[in-house]
Amino acid sequence: PQTIYLADYTPPAFLVGPVTLTFRLDPEKTRVISKIEFRPNPASQSDTFFLHGENLTLIRAAIDGQEVTPELSAQGLTCAVPDRPFTWEAEVEIAPAANTALEGLYMSNGMYCTQCEAEGFRKITYYPDRPDVMAPFTVRIEGREKIMLSNGNPAGRGDGWAEWHDPWPKPAYLFALVAGDLVNHPDRFTTKSGREVELNIWVRPGDEDKCAFGMEALKKSMTWDEETYGREYDLDVFNIVAVDDFNMGAMENKGLNIFNSSCVLASPETSTDANFERIEAIIAHEYFHNWTGNRITCRDWFQLCLKEGLTVFRDAQFTADMRSAPVKRIEDAIMLRGRQFREDNGPLAHPVRPDSFVEINNFYTATVYEKGAELIGMLKTLFGHDEYYKALDLYFQRHDGDAATIEDWLKVFEDATGRDLTQFKRWYEQAGTPRLSISDDFSNGTYTLTFKQETPPTPGQPQKDPRVIPIAVGLLNPNGDEVVPTTVLEMTQAEQSFAFDGLASRPTPSILRDFSAPVILEHKTDNATRAFLLANDTDPFNRWQAGRDLVLDTLLRMIRQGDAPDSAYLDALHRLIRDDTQDPAFRALALGLPPQDELAQLIHDAGAVPDPQAIWEATETLKQARAEAFQDTATRLYAQYQVTDPYRPSAEQAAARRLANAALGIINRLDGGALAQRQFDGADNMTQQLAALSALISAGKGDAAVARFYDQWKHDRLVIDKWFAIQIQNAAPQDAAPRTKDLTQHPDFTIRNPNRFRSVLGALAGNSAGFHHASGAGYALLADQLVALDPVNPQTTARMCTAFETWARYDATRQAHARAALERILATPDLSRDTTEMVTRILG
Ligand code: B3K
Ligand code: ZN
Numbered sequence: 001p002q003t004i005y006l007a008d009y010t011p012p013a014f015l016v017g018p019v020t021l022t023f024r025l026d027p028e029k030t031r032v033i034s035k036i037e038f039r040p041n042p043a044s045q046s047d048t049f050f051l052h053g054e055n056l057t058l059i060r061a062a063i064d065g066q067e068v069t070p071e072l073s074a075q076g077l078t079c080a081v082p083d084r085p086f087t088w089e090a091e092v093e094i095a096p097a098a099n100t101a102l103e104g105l106y107m108s109n110g111m112y113c114t115q116c117e118a119e120g121f122r123k124i125t126y127y128p129d130r131p132d133v134m135a136p137f138t139v140r141i142e143g144r145e146k147i148m149l150s151n152g153n154p155a156g157r158g159d160g161w162a163e164w165h166d167p168w169p170k171p172a173y174l175f176a177l178v179a180g181d182l183v184n185h186p187d188r189f190t191t192k193s194g195r196e197v198e199l200n201i202w203v204r205p206g207d208e209d210k211c212a213f214g215m216e217a218l219k220k221s222m223t224w225d226e227e228t229y230g231r232e233y234d235l236d237v238f239n240i241v242a243v244d245d246f247n248m249g250a251m252e253n254k255g256l257n258i259f260n261s262s263c264v265l266a267s268p269e270t271s272t273d274a275n276f277e278r279i280e281a282i283i284a285h286e287y288f289h290n291w292t293g294n295r296i297t298c299r300d301w302f303q304l305c306l307k308e309g310l311t312v313f314r315d316a317q318f319t320a321d322m323r324s325a326p327v328k329r330i331e332d333a334i335m336l337r338g339r340q341f342r343e344d345n346g347p348l349a350h351p352v353r354p355d356s357f358v359e360i361n362n363f364y365t366a367t368v369y370e371k372g373a374e375l376i377g378m379l380k381t382l383f384g385h386d387e388y389y390k391a392l393d394l395y396f397q398r399h400d401g402d403a404a405t406i407e408d409w410l411k412v413f414e415d416a417t418g419r420d421l422t423q424f425k426r427w428y429e430q431a432g433t434p435r436l437s438i439s440d441d442f443s444n445g446t447y448t449l450t451f452k453q454e455t456p457p458t459p460g461q462p463q464k465d466p467r468v469i470p471i472a473v474g475l476l477n478p479n480g481d482e483v484v485p486t487t488v489l490e491m492t493q494a495e496q497s498f499a500f501d502g503l504a505s506r507p508t509p510s511i512l513r514d515f516s517a518p519v520i521l522e523h524k525t526d527n528a529t530r531a532f533l534l535a536n537d538t539d540p541f542n543r544w545q546a547g548r549d550l551v552l553d554t555l556l557r558m559i560r561q562g563d564a565p566d567s568a569y570l571d572a573l574h575r576l577i578r579d580d581t582q583d584p585a586f587r588a589l590a591l592g593l594p595p596q597d598e599l600a601q602l603i604h605d606a607g608a609v610p611d612p613q614a615i616w617e618a619t620e621t622l623k624q625a626r627a628e629a630f631q632d633t634a635t636r637l638y639a640q641y642q643v644t645d646p647y648r649p650s651a652e653q654a655a656a657r658r659l660a661n662a663a664l665g666i667i668n669r670l671d672g673g674a675l676a677q678r679q680f681d682g683a684d685n686m687t688q689q690l691a692a693l694s695a696l697i698s699a700g701k702g703d704a705a706v707a708r709f710y711d712q713w714k715h716d717r718l719v720i721d722k723w724f725a726i727q728i729q730n731a732a733p734q735d736a737a738p739r740t741k742d743l744t745q746h747p748d749f750t751i752r753n754p755n756r757f758r759s760v761l762g763a764l765a766g767n768s769a770g771f772h773h774a775s776g777a778g779y780a781l782l783a784d785q786l787v788a789l790d791p792v793n794p795q796t797t798a799r800m801c802t803a804f805e806t807w808a809r810y811d812a813t814r815q816a817h818a819r820a821a822l823e824r825i826l827a828t829p830d831l832s833r834d835t836t837e838m839v840t841r842i843l844g
Contacts, residue, residue, distance in 0.1 A: 001833045006302040006355040012128055013046040014038045016135040017085075021125065023105075025112060025143030025179055027097035030105060031059075032125045034092075036135075039085040047083065052076040052122035052129040055104075057093040061126075065089075077126055090126050099123075100752060100792045108245035109204065111180030112145070113258055115251060118301055118360045121172035132299045132403040134169035145179035147202065151254045153236045166254055168234065169401065171297055176253030178202070178241045185211030189222050191232045197222075201264065202241040210265035213276060213649060214240065214283055221284040224318050229392060231291045240264060240283070244717065247754050247795045248364070249282050252289030259286070262718050262755055268647040268685040270719050273657055275686075276649035280322065285315040291396065299403040301360040305352045305428070306409055308364075309372020316373060323651035326540035327585045333515045333541070336374065338595050340366035341520070344433045345601060346805045347844045349458035353406050353428040358837040361795050367431070374518040375427050381470045381488055381516050382424075383417050391416035423492060424468045431458040434467055437522040442506040447475065449489075449509060450497040453519070459844070466494045472516035472539075475500060475507035480536030486513050508532060513539040527553060531572040540586065547573065547590045551622075555599060558618040560608070565625040573626070578633050584641055585655035591662045593619060596768040597806070604809040611811070616733055616769035627669035634666035638675070647685045654687075661691040665698075673699035680705050690722060697730040720748055721759035728763035728770070736770020737777035744785065751789045754796045761785050765803035772810060776817025779804070783821035786835070787828050794832030801825075801838040808844070819843070 017037030024031040040047065053076040061068050061079070064086050070079035081088075099106035104123025105114050114124070122129040139150040142161045151174065152166025182202040189197045199218060201211040218240065225231040235255045246260035263282045266275060292314065293307035320328045343349060343366050350363070352372045357363050380388040395412045402408070406428050410421045432455040441448045451471065455464035469491040475484035484507070489498045500507075508529055512521055530553075533546035550573070554566040577587045596619060600610035627634075641660040643653050667675050676695035683689035693709055696702040706727060713719035724743055731739045743749060743760055751757050761782055765771050771778040782803055790797040807818035825831070826839045 001358045001836060003356050003358055004360075006300070006353075009300055009302075010046065011043045012041055012130060012133050013044045013048055013050070014081075014128065015041045016128065016133050018138065019135045020138045020140075022140045023142065023177060025096075025141065025145065025148075027107060028095055030094050030096055032092050032094060034088070034090050034125045034127070036088045036127070037085065038081070038088055040083060048078060049081040050076055050078050050128070051088075051126035052119070053092070053126040054122050055094070056123070056126065058126070059091040059093060060089075061091075062089040063087070076122065092125050094124065101794060102245055102247050102754070103795065105177065106245075108243045111178070111182070111204075111243065112143075113178050113180075113241065113243050114176050114253075115247065115258065116175050116253070117173040117251060118364075119173070121175055124175070127172050129172050131171040131173060131297050131301065134171050134297070134401075134403065136169050137164075137166045137175065139164045139166075139177065141177065141179060143179055145181065147182040147184075148177075148179040149202070149239055149241065149256055150177050151175060151256050153255075166235075168254060168295070170254050170294060171403065174252070174254045174294055174297075176251070176256040176258055178239075178243075178256065178258065181205070182241065183208055185215055187215050187219065189219055189233070189238075191222070192226045193232060195233065195236070197233055197235070198237045200237070200239045202239060203261075203265065204242070207242065207261070207265055210267045210270070213266040214264045214279060217280040217283040218287060220280075220322065221287040221318065224284070224321065225288060225291070225314075228317065228321075229291070229314070229389075229396075231288075231396070233290065234295070238287075240286075244755070245753055247793070247799075250286045252286040252293055254290070254294050257286045259283075260755065262721070265718065266649070268649070270686055270713075270716055271649075272687045272690055273649060273654035277319070277323065277654070281315050281319050284318045285311055288314045288318070295401065296396070296399045297403045299405045301357070301363070302353055302355065303405050304360075304363060305368045305372035305375075306404060306406055308369045309352065309374075310376055310409075312369050312373035313376040324583070324585060324655075326544075327583075327589065327651075327655075329514055329541050330544050330589050332370070334592075334595075336366070336370050336518060337598060340370045340518070341433050342597065342601060342806065343367055343802075344371075344431060344458065345456075345605075347459060347808070347842050348802065348805050348838075349431040351429050351431045351461075355429075359798070359834045361834060362798055362837055371518055378427070378468075378470050378517055379413060379424070381472065382468070382490065383413070383419070387417050423466075426465055426467050430455065430464050430467075431461055432456055432464060434464075434469065434517075434519045435522055436469065436471070436512075436517075436519045438509075438511060438524075440509065442503070445501060445503050447500045447503050447507055447509075448497050449473065449500075449511075450495065451489075451491055452495045453491065454494070459841070466492065468492050469517045469519060471511065472513035473498075474510045474513055474537075474539060475503070476510060476533075476536055476538075477503075477507055478505055480532070482538050483507055486539065488516065510537045510539055510542045512542070512545075514541045515545075523549075525549075527566070527568050531568060534572050534576060534590075544586065544589055547576070548594065552594055552599070552602065555594065555615075555618055555622060556602065558621065559599070559603065559611075559614050565622050570626065570629045574630055574633065577630065577637065580640075583655065584659040585651070588655065588658040588662045591659075591666075593622070600768065600772075600806070600809060609811050610809055612769040612772040613733055613774065623665075624669055627666045630666050631670055634663040638663040638667060657687050657691075661687070664691060664695055668695040668699055673701035677701070677705070686719070686722075690726065694726055694730055697727060702727075702730075714748075717753075717756070721755050724749070724756070725759040725763040728760065729767055731767060731770055733767075733769035733773050734775075736764060736767045737773060737775070737781050740764045740778075741781055744781075751785070751792055754793065757785075757789065757796060758800070761800060761803075765800070771803065772814060774813055776814070776821070779807075779817050779821040783824050786825055790825075790828065790832050790835050791830065794834040797832065798834035798838045801835060801842060804839075804842050807842070 020035040022033040070077040103120040141148040148162040150164035155163040155165040184200040187199040242261040250259040292310045391413045434455045471489040530546045537543045550569045554569045557563040603610040641656040680692035
């Protein structure tokens with residue numbers, strides 16, 4: 001397969017004027033007729049007329065009405081064209097029903113839908129399928145479907161046809177078409193300048209009652225973007241469609257967002273509090289793309305973080321404003337460490353702006369998205385609120401209608417603030433997570449903090465340069481009072497000291513407040529200091545971090561030295577959870593344990609070989625010790641935090657349920673599942689029902705509840721996804737692969753539906769000790785399934801390969817099993833380019 005390089009970018013040879021598309025829908029033979037105005041691009045040296053096109057049957061092509069015979073290849077066509085503007089016409093045939101890859105035009109439960117990002121439009125018709133080619137589209141759909149939608153505003157409809165016009169020039173990856181027997185949940189929104197917008201969420205009949213929450217989230221997002229960024233919506237309609245078969249969460253097509261049904265449909269009976277929060281965030285994310293992504297798009301796919309990092313940052317701001325800012329920040333840090341730090345540490349590490357790829361779909365990663373968002377957060381921290389929004393205003397003003405680059409983005413900040421961002425740009429260009437070590441000194445009233453930064457080598461990048469790191473610091477005196485409030489230190493050198501004068505006594509530092517940079521802090525401090533910070537820090541993030549440092553220290557000593565659970569940790573945590581002045585969500589978070597995969601990484605970083613089984617056992621032992629120590633408190637918390645009001649998916653209620661369910665998890669280890677059974681029997685919402693089911697399975701008392709749950713929900717595929725996953729997530733290490741294997745034999749298992757595949761095989765990959773079991777059964781089973789999935793759906797196959805990205809951390813036996821599994825995948829005849837690239841990189 002061919003590697004594409006950022007350095008090879010050249011402007012398009014031809015620019016595109018209005019595009020007119022006609023679709024004659026048919027599951028086996030859909031006709032796509034295109035009429036496109038082309039003109040030579042004065043900025044290009046080339047006069048080669050090339051249009052992308054894959055899996056298309058060309059029926060006819062014409063230039064200015066004259067039939068032509070282009071030269072066809074597997075990637076597209078070339079054709080001799082006049083040296084002046086001309087009209088291109090083509091007629092192709094495609095087969096949506098046979099499209100199982102879910103890219104291009106395909107069918108999901110009898111409904112037509114599209115997914116074009118990144119390069120799916122070329123499976124619909126011949127086109128310069130690159131984001132820097134933008135054009136207004138007019139689309140006519142002919143078919144028998146009740147509802148036929150495309151981008152932009154409706155432009156007429158009649159018996160068997162509908163027309164749409166999108167006035168905003170857009171790249172082809174934002175094209176969308178949906179047709180099917182859909183029903184809508186309608187609403188309206190008036191923008192701040194008075195535009196009346198019709199809003200719809202379109203679903204299959206029967207799902208109408210699951211749209212209200214998503215609609216509220218959409219309206220909140222629209223208001224928030226007006227108030228926070230001054231961004232208004234720019235069409236007369238905004239449509240959202242739910243589809244069951246989708247490779248990712250959702251897609252921001254202009255005026256016609258398409259959602260994985262799991263990311264928009266919600267009801268208290270079928271969705272957990274976490275589902276509600278995620279749905280709200282994804283609706284916001286896709287809506288915010290209308291400005292950061294659609295109005296300003298990316299010049300090429302190397303610039304993906306330009307739209308994704310910024311839009312993730314914006315959706316995180318939104319969630320922080322709608323819910324609890326500290327809780328959101330802590331959850332994001334957990335996610336970043338669990339997924340992005342892991343990526344940065346392994347064979348798939350790549351810069352936030354990569355400089356080469358084989359298959360761009362493999363670069364929709366935690367690094368591009370989540371680390372990309374962290375870089376925006378650092379810019380905001382470095383420059384402050386006012387300068388940040390000044391730069392953003394300039395960005396929207398200067399680049400509206402553009403296909404822009406990271407250089408453009410940074411220039412806007414330089415021009416708005418007068419600062420030089422040459423060094424900051426390294427964050428975009430160099431992969432790897434910086435490690436920050438700290439030493440300190442106190443003399444004559446002056447406290448000095450000295451930081452050293454170092455970024456380990458990553459594939460293709462042996463040498464790293466120092467980054468700009470904003471380090472938010474506060475200082476506490478021995479009484480626990482804050483003597484220096486949060487101050488942002490701007491570190492630019494490999495080693496750098498910062499002094500604080502006029503202190504009466506040696507302070508306790510609180511470093512990297514609010515997780516001010518995506519770095520690993522190597523702070524050798526003692527547990528007494530951690531307990532002090534857990535009790536006294538004014539920064540909620542660092543209070544949580546202090547608790548996390550305590551539990552990591554305990555667990556690592558249990559694993560490495562066979563120590564007993566540390567009583568100082570148990571006491572500090574107990575004090576916190578007993579304290580009813582503390583936010584219940586914060587207490588629930590403090591009760592969370594670090595992911596076992598993260599423990600494995602820490603052990604590996606310290607130069608040892610992690611044993612997933614030993615990590616699992618230590619975690620179990622610690623849970624048991626906590627149960628014995630906290631039993632009475634847990635019983636009280638469980639009763640006290642029962643929600644008696646009718647279910648609402650609010651942050652407040654969710655926090656109470658979260659703490660009560662954490663208490664249930666504690667009690668469950670001592671009462672043999674009795675309380676969990678009561679909760680399961682009485683539950684009237686999915687948050688309660690699923691927490692109880694999980695507890696019952698962990699207690700070894702799950703069989704009846706698992707069967708009942710299935711019976712109750714067998715008609716609801718999103719709930720059945722949960723049913724599959726929870727049995728695997730809660731399986732003991734030796735049972736995880738066999739359980740997964742059984743479930744792949746279940747009549748409801750199918751590799752055709754990505755949600756179902758992920759709920760089964762993704763759950764296995766997430767069960768660290770189960771997936772990495774020494775027998776190799778987890779690796780072999782996943783390999784079997786990936787080999788089966790690849791010809792059906794390469795994108796989801798490639799994505800799931802990341803389960804193997806940590807294989808080189810483990811012992812020789814496990815490594816041999818993993819290598820055999822990976823080599824078996826790679827040896828599969830006709831393996832997709834997507835999966836070939838992933839497995840090759842993972843093998844290193
Ligand atoms: N932009 C899409 C992701 C497309 C993924 C293509 N493989 C959704 C989002 O980030 O909002
Ligand atoms: Zn996005």
